[in-house]
Amino acid sequence: MYDAGKIIVGLIIGIGLLLFPFYYNAGKAAKAPEPQLTPKAKEAKVCVAETSYMKTSHMHLLERWRQEVVRGGERYYTASNGKVYYKSVEETCLDCHSNKSKFCDQCHDYMRISPYCWDCHIAPKETK
Amino acid sequence: MDIDRRKFLKIAGLSAVMGIGGKAAFELLAPKELEASLREVPLTQGKKWGMVVNMAKMDDEIMKRCMEACNRVHNIPNFGDPRVEIKWIWEETYEHSFPGQEHEYIGEKYLGRNFLLMCNHCTDPPCCRVCPTGATWKREDGIVMMDWHRCIGCRFCMAGCPYGSRSFNWGDPRKAPKELNPDFPTNRDYPTRSKGVVEKCTFCDERIARGQIPACVEAANEIREGALVFGDLDDPDSDIRKVLRAHYSIRRKPELGTGPNVYYII
Amino acid sequence: MLDKALKGSATYWGWLLFLLAFIGVGFGCYLYQFSEGLRITGMSRDVSWGFYIGQFTYLVGVAASGVMVVLPYYIHNYKAFARITILGEFLAVSAIVMCGLFISVDLGYLPRVMNIILYPHPNSILFWDMIVLNVYLLLNIFIGWNVLSAERKGVHYPKWITPLIYISIPWAFSIHTVTAFLYAGLPGRHFWLTAIMAARFLASAFCSGPALLILLCFIVRKLSRFDPGKEQIRTLGGIVAYAMILNVFFFLLELFTAFYSRIPEHMHAIVYLFFGLEGHTRLVPWMWGATVFAVIALVLLIIPQLRRREGILAIACGSVIVATWIDKGLALVVGGFIPNPFDRIFEYWPTTPEVFISLGVYATGFFVLSVLYKIAVSVKEEVAA
Incomplete structure (x- = not known):
């Protein structure tokens, strides 16, 4: 191998840079936040779908709603228990979960996700 | 109004329930009742929405109120600069609304008089034809709709629209000067738009x-x-059809074959 | 063969660094545009396409013109062009790269650009333009690269390349035809609503592209030991001459239809461009400038004795490029929007960031061009040696 020394040094530097985020953040693991429920949400007990489904797949549901409302003009959602909801993040979701910062943002921040919904849609003012 | 009195009362009743406490009212209704109640509402059942602007009854004050109402309901920002203005409904003089229709002997009653302009919700809309993503399309009820989630901002539709009815968000509407938009956004139940997408009148689909x-x-x-008369052009008994039967009306640039659905009674 | 691009003279590296500087400035300006929106450009609700789309249109023409060296060689067996087909193909590649970048910087919402593929709408000409341009790019990369590496090895290029070459010929016509259809099918934009638009586009492409290629051949000859050839350049000069005559002829046809019919909408944009309307005269000097350059180019090109002198041919080619660039890169797009649908006049002029972004795109294109030409010319030198 030509220039073995240079290559090995280069490799070490390269791998070191690659691993930088790991040792930079080592020992600083942040605790996963728990979404908090408002009294109204607690009282309702059920969301528009199963809690387990909502936990993992709320974004897919919202995306489907968005598609159905904007493109299909279908604005009402019938839940499995027969209840009808108006498909709207601001008017339906955030009506119960009026604590956006504690219910949504906290976890999104933790996951480094910034949904661009709020570039346009306006979250209702939070009552503290 | 494009609906008879009995129907109107039903709508008024229902929209009072929904308009204010929208979703709450719906939660009270069982699914079947909801469908039944909606079927009763002629306004949700249009086949070909259209508008008549009756200039015989229109005046500057009404036009101003119409524009204000639209701007408020749809969070339309004011940039204070005609180059980047967002216009859903706006006024324009006769000779510029119907270019080529003016002549040297026209009366002062028309020349320089403002007309109320908006998207024509064309029967064969060129904007929808040219859109590469389907972000704008013709709904079955005749509304030329916009999907602001899908628009890539190529502005082909603006080149395609012969009526200047499409506006581009040259900048972020939330960064419009505060002093011109003290209460922006004026309707928290309606989104603002992001910079880089095209928007227009949707005949208030929402x-x-x-x-x-x-x-x-x-x-x-x-x-x-x-x-202003709004209604279903497909329904021969609708008020809009009655008005169009009773009066001579004109449309903007009909020679282009786009089939504009906004009519003007002069 | 890529290694050829990594071994060059100080001039070569200096030139690339120079281009990189422009790319950097352009990229910085683009980041500014990306965060602030297109309001930092000179475009408005009335003139909603401007400099970017103008450059895009012009460069589609440059890309299409690659066919002017490919066609005579492969269809008419004009052997002399074998030496320079690769230059035409690589010019096409870099032109398409610039086209793609100009479209990208013009989009209001670039992160969503894949929506064109995710939600395809074949009724939109833009959808087809995306397809023909990308396929043309791939065709030229594949053909150029394979033919060049075969030449390097001293063998005939692989058989499967032949059908691609034949496809690439009508394909070149298609890219500029489809690009013309972007404009020529819009109701209410009378300046563009003309059946001869695609023909005009092709004529202007087939003079401006080969004119640029001739100038590039002169540069290659000066900077390397590879000579594209006297005969080759002379034939290209003939092509430029005929295409420029057609280009001007087609434009005169437009003038006849507009001014003999005297339909106001058909005349307005042309009057605006050459004389100004209601005191708005921003493009008037440019249009007369283009006219002067076009006349100079025609005189120098039509007289064979002049055209055959290489120094004069270079001047003629420069004039062709300037004239066609003003016509297509500046006036065509802007003119279509003036007057606006309300018969009102709002003018357009690019802003400084807009120009720097455009320069950045051009620098990127020339960077790609320089690297590709470096490879091609090195291979040619190697084969000759």
Whole structure:
């Protein structure tokens, strides 16, 4: 191998840079936040779908709603228990979960996700 | 109003329930009742929505109210700069609304008089034809709709629209000067738009879905009934059809074959 | 063969660094545009396409013109062009790269650009333009690269390349035809609503592209030991001459239809461009400048004795490029929007960031061009040696 020394040094530097985020953040693991429920949400007990489904797949549901409302003009959602909801993040979701910062943002921040919904849609003012 | 009195009362009742406490009212209804109640609302059942601007009944005050109502309901920012203005409903003089129609002997009654302009919701809309993503399309009820989630901002539709009815968000509407937009956003239940997408009048699709008439028509009616008539052009008994039967009307640039659905009674 | 691009003279590296500087400035300006929106450009609700789309249109023409060296060689067996087909193909590649970048910087919402593929709408000409341009790019990369590496090895290029070459010929016509259809099918934009638009585009492409290629051949000859050839350049000069005559002829046809019919909408944009309307005269000097350059180019090109002198041919080619660039890169797009649908006049002029972004795109294109030409010319030198 030509220039073995240079290559090995280069490799070490390269791998070191690659691993930088790991040792930079080592020992600083942040605790996963728990979404908090408002009294109204607690009282309702059920969301528009199963809690387990909502936990993992709320974004897919919202995306489907968005598609159905904007493109299909279908604005009402019938839940499995027969209840009808108006498909709207601001008017339906955030009506119960009026604590956006504690219910949504906290976890999104933790996951480094910034949904661009709020570039346009306006979250209702939070009552503290 | 494009609906008879009995139907109107039903709508008024329903929209009162929905308009204010929207979803709450719906939660009270079982699914079947909901469908039944919506079927009763003629405003959600249009086949070909259209508008008549009756200039015989229109005046500057009504036009101003119509524009204000639309701007408020749809969070339309004011940049204070005609180059980047967002216009859903706006006024323009006769000779610029109907270029080529003016002549040297025209009366002062028309020349320089403002007309109320908006998207024509064309029967064969060139904007929808040219859109590469389907972000704008013709709905079955005749509304030329916009999907602001899908628009890539190529502005082909703006080149395609012969009516100047499309506006591009050259900048972020939330960064519009505060002093010109003290209460922005004025309607928290309606989104603002992101920079880089095209927008336009949607005949208040969000209000029609709830059985409410478009905001501009509602505002005009408060001052004078019939200055703006909104309704289903497919229904021979609708008020809009009656008005069009009774009066001579013109449309903007009909020679282009786009089939504009906004009519002007001069 | 890529290694050829990594061994060059100080001039070569200096030139690339120079281009990189422009790319950097352009990229910085683009980041500014990306965060602030297109309001930092000179475009408005009335003139909603401007400099970017103008450059895009012009460069589609440059890309299409690659066919002017490919066609005579492969269809008419004009052997002399074998030496320079690769230059035409690589010019096409870099032109398409610039086209793609100009479209990208013009989009209001670039992160969503894949929506064109995710939600395809074949009724939109833009959808087809995306397809023909990308396929043309791939065709030229594949053909150019394979033919060049075969030449390097001293063998005939692989058989499967032949059908691609034949496809690439009508394909070149298609890219500029489809690009013309972007404009020529819009109701209410009378300046563009003309059946001869695609023909005009092709004529202007087939003079401006080969004119640029001739100038590039002169540069290659000066900077390397590879000579594209006297005969080759002379034949290209003939092509430029005929295409420029057609280009001007087609434009005169437009003038006849507009001014003999005297339909106001058909005349307005042309009057605006050459004389100004209601005191708005921003493009008037440019249009007369283009006219002067076009006349100079025609005189120098039509007289064979002049055209055959290489120094004069270079001047003629420069004039062709300037004239066609003003016509297509500046006036065509802007003119279509003036007057606006309300018969009102709002003018357009690019802003400084807009120009720097455009320069950045051009620098990127020339970077790609320089690297590709470096490879091609090195291979040619190697084969000759």
